[in-house]
Amino acid sequence: MNKKKTLGLSVYIIFLLLPIYWLLMMSFKSNSEILGGLSFWPDTFTFDNYMTIFTDPTWYTGYLNSIYYVALNMIITLTVALPAAYAFSRYNFMGDKHLFFWLLTNRMSPPAVFLLPFFQLYSSVGLFDTHIGVALAHCLFNVPLAVWILEGFMSGVPREIDETAYIDGYTFPKFFAKIFLPLIRSGIGVTAFFIFMFSWVELLLARTLTSVDAKPIAAVMTRTVSASGIDWGVLAAAGVLTILPGVVVIWFVRNHVAKGFALGRV
Amino acid sequence: MAEIHLKSLAHSYNRHAEKPEYAIREMDHVWHDGGAFALLGPSGCGKSTLLNIISGLLKPSDGEVLFNGVKVNDILPQDRNIAQVFQFPVVYDTMSVFDNLAFPLRNMGAGDAKIQSKVSEIAEILELTEVLKKKAANLTADEKQKVSMGRGLVRDDVSAILFDEPLTVIDPQLKWKLRRKLKQIHQKFKTTMVYVTHDQLEASTFADKIALMYQGQVVQFGTPRELFEQPNHTFVGYFIGSPGMNFLEVKRCEQGVCLGEKIFPLNELEKQALQMIDSNNLKVGIRPEFVHVWDDPDDSAYRAEVEFVEDLGTYKIVSLRLGEHLIKARLQEDQKVPKEHAFISFPEQWLMLYIDEFLVAKDDHNEEN
Amino acid sequence: MKKTKSNKAWFLVLPVFILVAFSAIVPLMTVVNYSIQDIFGATRYFVGVEWYREILNNSRLQDSLVRQFVFSGSVLLIEVPLGIAVALMMPKAGKWSVVTLLVLALPLLVPLNVVGTIWQIFGRADIGLFGWGLNALGMDYNYAANPMDAWFTVLLMDVWHWTSLIALLCYSGLRAIPDAYYQAASIDRASNWAVFRYIQLPKLKSVLLIGVLLRFMDSFMIYTEPFVLTGGGPGNSTTFLSQALTKMAVGQFDIGPAGAFSIIYFLIILLVSWLFYTAMTHGDSK
Secondary structure: OOOOHHHHHHHHHHHHHHHHHHHHHHOOOHHHHHHHHHOOOOOOOOOOOHHHHHHHHHHHHHHHHHHHHHHHHHHHHHHHHHHHHHHHEEEEOOHHHHHHHHHHOOOOHHHHHHHHHHHHHHOOOOOOOHHHHHHHHHHHHHHHHHHHHHHHHOOOOOOHHHHHHOOOOOHHHHHHHHHHHHHHHHHHHHHHHHHHHHHHHOHHHHHHOOOOOOOOOOHHHHHHOOOOOEEEEHHHHHHHHHHHHHHHHHHHHHHHHHHHHHOOOO | OEEEEEEEEEEEEOOOOOOOOEEEEEEEEOOOOOOOOEOOOOOOHHHHHHHHHHHHOOOOOOEEEOOEEEEEEOHHHHHHHHEEEOOOOOOOOEEHHHHHHHHHHHHHHHHHHHHHHHHHHHHHHHHHHHOOOOOOHHHOOOHHHHHHHHHHOOOOOOOEEEOOOOOOOOOHHHHHHHHHHHHHHHHHHEEEEEEEEEEHHHHHOOOOOEEEEEOOEEEEEHHHHHHHHHOOOOHHHHHHHOOOOEEEEEEEEEEEEOOOOOEOOOOOOHHHHHHHHHOOOEEEEHHHHOEEEEEEOOOOOEEEEEEEEEOOOOOOEEEEEEOOOOEEEEEOOOOOOOEEEEEEEEHHHHHHHEEEOOOOOOOOOOOOO | OEEEEEEHHHHHHHHHHHHHHHHHHHHHHHHHHOOOOOOOOOEEEEOOOOOHHHHHHHHHHHHHHHHHHHHHHHHHHHHHHHHHHHHHOOOOHHHHHHHHHHHHHHHOOOHHHHHHHHHHHHHOOOHHHHHHHHHOOOOOOOOOOOHHHHHHHHHHHHHHHHHHHHHHHHHHHHOOOOOOHHHHHHHOOHHHHHHHHHHHHHHHHHHHHHHHHHHHHHHHHOOOHHHHHHHOOOOOOOOOOHHHHHHHHOOOOOHHHHHHHHHHHHHHHHHHHHHHHHHOOOOOOO
């Protein structure tokens, strides 16, 4: 790789990492040190901010809630999107083009007002403040995206494979699960990454549709703003903690995702 | 135009490893100026590697590549004046066919008038005139291959065109057409052409001379006929022809070489060679086309059991069991097919002796190479 | 690839259809319903297109709309070229490509309000490196007081957060280009620019389409990040459409006009997305 590229990329990566580094470092400082002056490294390293969070049960239930509904959303989204993407990649059917664009339009509703009927709808069917409720709501924007990404990967698998399997006597479900899905494994990895990402970072719907039982971590975070002003240290620690699950998840699936991206089917 | 000389060339992808594996083993090879050559071999024999070394996409780890006697190892592909046609058609999808053909000229800064005339000339030859205005993305596979070839032909300075299995994705009925086109172009332009393929039919219809590669080496370089009649190496015998040559493992005996009781007579040169080399890896080979099949016993014929017969339309292949060996013979359409057993003989003229897998020449008359 | 014609494929799509329709249709109908009625507690009057007329003539909202278009335009103009550039600079394979992918993915995994928090801290002149740095360079930077600074910070924040999305999509698109294309180009003596223009860019078209659409829709509805950072201020400088809408719907509880506003908002996004979609797929079929 030539030097100019490495240099350019390094500059960009520093631009990405610096704000996160700043947050991370601040989370290990006491409030007096934060407000006392600028430093790249904490003078006195403290875990107090994190202790505040961990000793408060609303914090870690917030965590569990977020992880729970994101996981549910990933399962639901993939379950419905996989067959649909297969249909789009293999067949022409009545209204396919319109259906696809309609799916996409569901990303386009401005939340503010739509939140109200959403809230009413979900309350009326008893989904308010449940994890499954948030998971279902997030399907609205994740399913179209998942269908689109998966369709790309599936189109890369030659049709002959389907035909051979049917000739060999496979039924559709068996063929799909045993032969087809393993072939697009890394594609599923990439899709899962995007689903996780959009569901994890979304706040408006998640906050509107929950009150106590399924309250997401990102909503819990706002508690750090109290009457006495912002508790910067705890806020920074909370911020770090909300990034962490994403980092852990992507670390475990890094090779899958890297392979999926490198397949160039997105 | 150029003569391409590969001088003590070898290539290894892991040269600095403890035991480097060579994709190309050391060879010395000359492609004469203006010839049409095929580089034939099974997959993984190193033929594509060799092609990429010639075009400069790959730098050889050892030896030299000479164009007209000038070393080009360190010259970039774009400065070597070669064109290459790849296995899958490479066209610039967003450009029209005209722009595709004009692309190399424009990159060289040629004037509009020159581009116009050159592109229309080449389009005419390649029968692309009709589609010049079309977007390249919308062409059929064979048209795309013609466009990628055309990008090589528009340049005056092209000294060689390299083809890397260019017909792989072409429909069978169009293959022969495109192959004929290639041949015509070669006759017209007299540009050195090197054509990589694993298909012997493609190689022999296109090329004046074929280099057959096996395990990183050119095992024989000769006309299609030479490769057929006098395979230099048992691999050539096996690879060329359909089916390949029959090989029988034989032992030394007083009269020459023997297969059990059967004696195969040798001529003087062969006998000398046998004395000079004390290897026991001895084989005789004969083409199925040259095996004689008789109904009745004959002095020089051996009795063999008929195993099975394959009818291939215009001819038949009979598999015969001779002792432990299976021998294939090709029968002409009108020839009677023997039942149960037959008598076969091997004309001396076509019976080749191989020591350590290499052919022992039957006469002193050496072929050109 | 040739596709078979079969309406049975609908069975495979049906779950998606039901699931999405459940969450999409009822709320949309309800909002349409709001937009044509005047609601006072339990009493409702049909007002037709009255709210629509009012919204379209509201000059504050027109300002917001302009601001919104300038913002989304800037987002696309910066993030798309930058994303492509980053993708071009990424290592093609090996350990470093995995590392780069991970780092690029990092900002994408930060919850939207935390993105706001990060920049809220980072941009402050007293405790944030960025704000402090700019001030140290002699710039009088304060996103809480100066409208231009606030606007710039929101933009920078968005670039920080979302350029990776474009970069990852493009990286994937670039990997799909067989080596033979680069080899042919090098033999044809194509310049780097020509390689980009005629080989790489055409292959990126489909990933860019989705990237541009996603970025347009999300930036056009940006809410959480500026809300956390500046609360829409100073003045109205970072009050984008979503925020204006929220003020109307939640703050003033003008549910009728807010409904009309939402529908217009939705239609604008739909129209622009459709324009992008048609413009970028134009010429594919010819």
